[in-house]
Amino acid sequence: MYMRNVNMVSMNTKLKYAIIIIVLIVILMPVAAIMTNITGYDSSDVKNLEKVQEYKLSDKDVKANGIDIRRDKIRVYLAKQKKVKKIKIEDYVVGVVSGEMPAGFSDEALKAQAVAARTYAIAHMKVDQNINNGIQGADVTDTTKNQVYIGKTQRLKLWPKADRYKLWNKIVHAVNATKGQVLTYRNNLVMNPQYFAMSSGRTESAKAVFGSNVPYLKSVKSSGESKLDNYKTVKLFTKSNLSTIIDTKYPKADVRESQISQDIHILKRSSAGGVLKIKLRKETIKGTDFRFMLGLRSTNFTITYAGNEVKIKCIGSGHGVGMSQWGANIMAKEGKNYEEILKHYYTGVEIKKLVNDD
Template sequence: MKNIFVFIFALFVIIICIPMLLIQGCDVHKPKVVKEPIVESEPVVRVYMHETGEIKLLSLEEYIKGVVAGEMPAAFQMEALKAQAVAARTYAVSRMNAYGKDGHPAHKGAELCDSVHCQVWLSKEKLRKLKSDNWMKDYWPKIEKAVEETKGLIMTYEGEPVKQPLFHSTSGGKTENSEDVFAAWVPYLRSVDSPYEERAPHLQDEQIVSAKTFIDKIKNKYSDCNINSYKLDSLKVLERSEGGRVLKLKVGNKIITGRELRELLGLRSANFKIDVEGDNIKFITSGYGHGVGMSQWGANGMAERGYKFDEILKHYYVGVEINKMK
């Protein structure tokens, strides 16, 4: 009788208790889902919060307001803010279409996140901490207006939502073809002039690197590089893109890309010139960012000259249309 009781108890533990413990253990690793106030008539987006590990459920338009606040200076012209809102909404919709209920592989359960991996998103609570009371009073209503006046609008190409509405701070006068920066050819991400960036703070910058630092970084990154001299005969730009960025650069016996050197040295742009000054190397950069898609400072310059948000978007994204999301 005692053996039967032990056998039944063991079965109970194996069949009922252990699976329950395993399930509970798995739940510990699931991100907590936090539901913000939702507007019933709007689509809902799931946004992974890197700082807390939570997933927030937000109304699409409320999410777009936080992205515009995080990605573009609120002091910009209204039409530039509207252009940013449409670009941000287009990106969100493309992610929703691409990843559905499972979410992005990098943050399962959520199509989007709050960092530059997706789009920078800032809550009103965080904005209150980062900005002044005057900023919230003067600029948050402006952002709300930009989003509300473009509600539901996205960019489409050949009838489908644009998948890569890329943007950057400053092009340096001309944007880039997508394949010259990210390898993939995208029809609407073509190189176009961006002439109205004269007020951009990083239209042109200089960064000085000591010869020793430069050589050490190159050798640490590329062990097969034989560079021992920092003279210009060891550094030579071999090829530039249509937008002016360095595609290929000779460094000693090695050929590297301008993008690789930009990342290695922390340059603002891969559109640079090289000037040797004594024991230092000066890099003169044009623009800030990867240079593909919409230049934010260029968009603001266009807005200052009377261009509307749809004209700005159609300039920087070739062949797109502006339509209500379905």
């Protein structure tokens, strides 16, 4: 009987820990999302940077009290349902914030995310004829191709029952507090409000990463993130495995397993530390391409060799351009409001309010 009681206590303790772990995983699920979804040059990260041209606001667009958008619903392609749904802009922004940023973040960080998400949505609504995704005429998709959108019903199911409405209402409050607000630059709607998970201490410029000189996407300091969990990540490879991966992707490189430490050279870094060019013996590629080939968190990495092992250490997470989400949360905790956060990460922007005369 004694042993049975001990076993029951042990099982109960394990069960309690298991429940706690499950709750934490569910609450912080968007954390994993922003560590992976918004990370670089793929369909999610660039946010159609190369396709969206600047939209100059006309006299008809700019009213005395804001920017006229003509319609109050955005056409969203729901990938799983394979259909387009018209969603009110503010409802869409709530769903994007819930999908792109952890609800546990500070209110001012959530507000900053709301403005960035709304700006991105309006940019696509304004010039959707230039960036049509080719999916039933939608302005955006609900996936990482554009911005992750999670509707209320689905989002609530993903959160613990005891906290779900509190968390949802927190996001709704952040969106309502910034209702209709978007970013502008010199009276032009900001078309590329890039954001990413975590910086390496300084954000990257659009010029360095994407090759496009976007005036509001300059490199700026982003402090405090080095103390965060997952700021540093390490991936280990054997020399054989790494050389095979490289030669499969870039056969002309002809990287040699026995000489791999001599065959791989970082040629150029940005001012923020991201690798811009890396030489793979007979072929030179972009740091972003090397990153995606190996599934690295960022382009700010170092490579070391020990015996048969190759260690690649990264700092930060994401492409590094625009607003750092974790950096925004740190600024919020330091007492900065959402406008200060946005104006820090997006150089020279102003915040204007949308109006709809229809």
